Structures are given as C-alpha cells and as structure tokens.
Amino acid sequence: MQWFAKLVNIAANTVTDSLWQANCPLCRRSTDRILCKDCDRQISACQSPEFLQADYPILPDLPLYSWGIYDGALKRAIAACKYGNHPAIMEAIAEKIAATWKRSPHAKEFIQNHKKLSVIPIPLHANKLKSRGFNQAEILAHRFCDLIAWPCHPQFLQRVKDTKAQMQTKSITEREQNLSHAFAVPLLHRSPQTNPRSVILVDDIYTTGATIREAITTLAHSNLIVRAVIVISRPQFKK
Ligand SMILES: [Zn+2]
Known part of the structure; x- marks a missing residue:
C-alpha cells in the first residue's frame, strides 16, 4: 500500500501548494507570500531615511511618522491596493512599518512618554467603503496593531x-468647506473631559494634512487627543 500513501502525499502537497501559491498583485509572478521578493525589495527601497518627519508638518509638536516616499514601487503598490482590489498589500506594508517602529529610537521615546494609546484609522465614507469594499487605512492599522500589540478602534471615528x-477642489476655502464637519465621534466613544484618551491616527498617504487636521479637531472635541500620526508615505517635495 506504499504507492497509495505516496499518492495521498502528492495529493496533499498539491492542495497545500495551490492554497499557498498565489500571484504577486503587482507583477503577477507566482509567490508564496503577499508580494513576490522582487516587488517587496522594490517597495523596501522606497523607505524614507527619516521615519519621524523633522518638519512637524501637521501641528507644532505633533509627530508625523512617515515610513516611505510616495513614489515608484510604493506609489504603485498603494494604487494597486486601492484601485485594483488588493487589500492584502496593506498588510505587507503594515509589517514593514511595524518593523521600523520597533527599531526607531524616536518611537521608543514616544512610547515612554505616552501610555495607554489607541489607534484609529482615518475612516472612509460609507459610499466609498461600499464601492471599494474595504478601507485601506483600517487594514493597515489592524495589522500594525497586531504586531505592536496596541488596541485598534476604527469605530471611534x-x-x-x-x-x-x-x-x-479648486481653492483653499473650497478645500476647507469640503472637509468641514466631515468626521464625527459616535456618542458611545466620547471620553469625558476629566479622562481624555490618547490616540494615534493612521492613514495611507500624507499630502496637505487637511484631512488629518480635520480629524484631529473632531476627535479633540470628544476628548480623544491625537498624540501622533503614522502614515505609509508622503510625497517628497523638491527643495
Ligand atoms: Zn511582484
């Protein structure tokens, strides 16, 4: 009956292979991970030399941690995730950010100064969520929190x-009006003034910061105080 055992073994291996082998969403080559080694390397090459953004672009004293430069393979990967329906790409990127966070001396210092942090991803409107099928920032935040062992609370915003x-939008005024009252904190998740909660916002791309600032203001009204913002990437402007 040895041939039978062999046959069962071959069949089992074939099933395992077909379960684990998939195509890389970026180049379509076969891979046993989310991204193939080559695309993964290309994305890693987009990592920014500075994780903590030295210019504090959101607000003075509010740290912005941006993992990479919004260009090349990283830009393509984010677009493939959002517009090509590949949510798993966010998990692969979250793993890179978590690894960087764990190594960063700035992050270590930050954690020492802030206890009991919760993570909130920038939400999508229900209409967009319906058409895209997922919120990339939420997938990113969930995977990041799994690896860092922080609580993730998408329901807070x-x-x-x-x-x-x-x-x-065409003008600054129109841009501001567009975002004004864009966010809300459900009554259930508002913190009392006597016991504010420290939170970290997570998003995919940081550009003008207008969306982030609006979210920070809304959260602050409910005593959810944003202590830092973590994003995948930020465009590099020529100086
Ligand atoms: Zn690939």
Missing part, C-alpha cells in the same frame, strides 16, 4: 460627509 477628493 466616522466619516459622515461624502467629501470630494481634495484634488478636485
């Missing part, structure tokens, strides 16, 4: 206004 893409 809602996007109540179906805003236009900021790029479609």
